[in-house]
Amino acid sequence: MPFKAWFQCIGECEDRYPLNEVIYNCPKCGNLLEVRHDMEVLKTRSAYAWMKLFDERFMRTEWPYGSSVWGKKEVVCPHVANENIVSMYEGGSNLFLAERLGKQIGVEDLWVKQCGNSHTGSFKDLGMTVLVSMVNQMRAEGKQITAVACASTGDTSAALAAYCAAAGIQAVVFLPKNKVSIPQLIQPLSNNAITLSIDTDFDGCMKLVKEVCAKNNIYLANSMNSLRIEGQKTVSIEIVQQFDWEAPDWVIIPGGNLGNLSALGKGLLLMEELGIIRRRPRIACAQAANANPLFLSFMKGFKEFTPKKAKKTLASAIQIGNPVSYQKAINALKEFDGVVEQATEEELSNAAALADTTGLFCCPHTGVALSALSKLVGKGIIKSHEKVVVISTAHGLKFTDFKLKYHTGKLHGVKPRHANIPVEVTANYGRVRDAIYRELDRRAK
Numbered sequence: 215m216p217f218k219a220w221f222q223c224i225g226e227c228e229d230r231y232p233l234n235e236v237i238y239n240c241p242k243c244g245n246l247l248e249v250r251h252d253m254e255v256l257k258t259r260s261a262y263a264w265m266k267l268f269d270e271r272f273m274r275t276e277w278p279y280g281s282s283v284w285g286k287k288e289v290v291c292p293h294v295a296n297e298n299i300v301s302m303y304e305g306g307s308n309l310f311l312a313e314r315l316g317k318q319i320g321v322e323d324l325w326v327k328q329c330g331n332s333h334t335g336s337f338k339d340l341g342m343t344v345l346v347s348m349v350n351q352m353r354a355e356g357k358q359i360t361a362v363a364c365a366s367t368g369d370t371s372a373a374l375a376a377y378c379a380a381a382g383i384q385a386v387v388f389l390p391k392n393k394v395s396i397p398q399l400i401q402p403l404s405n406n407a408i409t410l411s412i413d414t415d416f417d418g419c420m421k422l423v424k425e426v427c428a429k430n431n432i433y434l435a436n437s438m439n440s441l442r443i444e445g446q447k448t449v450s451i452e453i454v455q456q457f458d459w460e461a462p463d464w465v466i467i468p469g470g471n472l473g474n475l476s477a478l479g480k481g482l483l484l485m486e487e488l489g490i491i492r493r494r495p496r497i498a499c500a501q502a503a504n505a506n507p508l509f510l511s512f513m514k515g516f517k518e519f520t521p522k523k524a525k526k527t528l529a530s531a532i533q534i535g536n537p538v539s540y541q542k543a544i545n546a547l548k549e550f551d552g553v554v555e556q557a558t559e560e561e562l563s564n565a566a567a568l569a570d571t572t573g574l575f576c577c578p579h580t581g582v583a584l585s586a587l588s589k590l591v592g593k594g595i596i597k598s599h600e601k602v603v604v605i606s607t608a609h610g611l612k613f614t615d616f617k618l619k620y621h622t623g624k625l626h627g628v629k630p631r632h633a634n635i636p637v638e639v640t641a642n643y644g645r646v647r648d649a650i651y652r653e654l655d656r657r658a659k
């Protein structure tokens with residue numbers, strides 16, 4: 215079937231641009247582009263047929279459909295030839311039933327979507343497979359693309375570096391100096407990316423990478439490149455699929471550059487149009503109070519949006535003051551009766567640590583989302599009987615320094631309510647036994 219997709223302005227402009235053209239913004243009005251699909255062709259298949267097809271492919275091995283992104287290829291990016299796809303079988307991350315945590319927060323039906331359980335340890339893999347596959351295809355068609363570049367708060371660069379390395383394409387990553395964790399710095403280095411450590415913040419890196427890509431044969435991999443959004447939108451399809459094609463009541467998602475929030479909304483709208491879901495979940499975006507331009511805009515009913523300088527936050531991947539996808543994100547929130555909540559450094563740290571005591575292992579961004587959830591429950595906006603999915607965006611192992619500092623009380627301005635430090639004890643049975651029972655007593659209180 216001739217599935218068709220193209221780039222089109224998110225504003226009023228109607229011109230279409232092919233997905234294999236190097237283009238990121240509308241040439242007429244400068245707005246972002248988005249990928250649009252020929253819905254009439256997609257709708258020639260029933261909702262049931264789509265669900266059945268996606269289920270048959272899910273987590274199997276047939277190339278490339280065992281990837282949960284490419285298992286939904288027709289609604290993601292139909293134009294890439296299968297032999298040009300660069301995939302590490304992304305998606306298919308587990309939904310963690312957070313029963314104990316839910317009880318403590320006051321939510322009976324709480325799930326955490328573990329997007330960090332993936333090849334490079336964050337949800338960024340979902341989008342990067344689409345972008346790098348398209349670059350691979352463009353190069354196969356003879357287009358001159360010397361390298362692919364991105365500015366990053368750590369996880370985009372890790373994903374770009376890995377997918378480019380798998381395809382034999384040179385990656386160039388622009389990182390704000392001393393603002394990403396050591397594991398996040400090691401990832402692109404290991405994958406042989408040209409790794410620039412620049413004395414500025416993310417927004418500064420963004421400005422530079424845009425200029426470099428505009429003036430050279432270097433392809434821009436940031437999320438204004440809406441190919442990534444197409445891959446990331448599969449997270450919403452996958453969540454619904456994992457609930458046997460039922461939408462939850464709420465999805466909580468941490469937001470920085472706001473591409474992922476836009477992607478979440480886009481996937482949900484697509485499913486609604488195809489008849490896969492009939493009821494819309496509500497969306498809550500969670501921001502760090504230190505980098506909260508969307509929260510501030512929400513407080514004013516989205517009447518205006520003012521970029522601000524982001525302050526330092528432990529949730530380093532969302533330390534962004536001038537998010538590129540704010541317009542798409544606001545549109546998504548309006549469609550899904552959305553709200554925005556924020557979390558202070560102390561709140562996000564304690565929320566992540568509390569979740570860890572129930573078996574999770576949360577990155578600080580997931581801490582932001584969990585803290586936002588608690589606050590929304592406290593305000594009565596999220597009801598205790600509602601089914602809630604929290605998107606966990608990265609693996610906690612990327613942020614061990616944050617966790618170590620938390621537990622040893624070294625996070626500036628944070629009172630750790632769930633600190634747990636090693637008990638030093640001599641190698642002697644009695645001392646060891648005493649130490650255990652001392653701790654048991656203390657914990658019983």
Ligand SMILES: *Cc1c(COP(=O)(O)O)cnc(C)c1O
Nearest residue numbers: 369470471472473474531607608
């Ligand atoms: C990229 C990222 C985010 C933010 O996603 P946006 O699309 O920029 O809003 C949140 N958490 C983690 C761990 C990330 O890597």
Ligand SMILES: [Zn+2]
Nearest residue numbers: 223227240243
């Ligand atoms: Zn336009």
